[in-house]
Amino acid sequence: MKCVILCALAAVALAAPQGYEAPAPVSSHARSVDAPVIAIVRDERVSGDDGSYNVDVETANGIVYSESGSPGVAGAVASSGRLSYTAPDGTPVVLTFVADENGFQPQGDHLPVAPEFPHPIPQFVLDQIAFAEEQRAKGIIEGAPREAPSAPSRTYGQPL
Numbered sequence: 729m730k731c732v733i734l735c736a737l738a739a740v741a742l743a744a745p746q747g748y749e750a751p752a753p754v755s756s757h758a759r760s761v762d763a764p765v766i767a768i769v770r771d772e773r774v775s776g777d778d779g780s781y782n783v784d785v786e787t788a789n790g791i792v793y794s795e796s797g798s799p800g801v802a803g804a805v806a807s808s809g810r811l812s813y814t815a816p817d818g819t820p821v822v823l824t825f826v827a828d829e830n831g832f833q834p835q836g837d838h839l840p841v842a843p844e845f846p847h848p849i850p851q852f853v854l855d856q857i858a859f860a861e862e863q864r865a866k867g868i869i870e871g872a873p874r875e876a877p878s879a880p881s882r883t884y885g886q887p888l
Contacts, residue, residue: 729865738807746772766787766788766791767786767791768771768785768786768787768788769786769787769788769790770785771784771785771786772784772785776798777875778796778798779799779805780796780797780798780799781795781796781797781798782794782795782796783795783796783809789813790812790814791811791812791813792813793807793809793810793811793812793814794810794811794876795807795808795809795826796808796809800828800829800842801828801829802829804828804829805827806826806827806828806829807826807827807828808824808825808826808827809824809825810822810824810825811823811825817837819838821836821838822836822837822856823835823836823838823839
């Protein structure tokens with residue numbers, strides 16, 4: 729019986745795939761009709777011995793990407809670049825960026841912008857702040873200045 733189990737385990741181990749292979753190429757029949765192949769018109773990459781680099785890529789559908797970088801502060805890489813393309817609605821999109829010791833800093837007209845500060849405070853917020861101040865002044869809510877008790881209380885009292 730032990731021999732049969734040992735032989736079965738050996739057969740399973742031998743039948744298991746050995747090593748890894750590259751995935752099969754995607755045939756044109758498997759690719760979605762809605763996803764055409766876009767040609768790369770330009771792809772230039774230069775790496776310097778000092779850690780600097782330049783990348784310039786352009787596709788046939790008008791996407792243009794350019795980035796350059798070099799060693800920055802504390803071993804980090806300081807890079808900057810530009811990406812441009814046409815949005816599906818026909819709007820040209822341009823994104824420029826800097827990435828350095830201050831983080832990633834994108835800029836573009838298409839990016840959302842926070843309102844200027846100080847921005848106007850809505851009236852209902854001002855009303856709520858005034859109400860809270862009235863409550864504090866009456867001692868109804870915490871945060872109001874209170875007189876310190878002269879000695880610890882030994883009895884229960886009505887809450888303020």
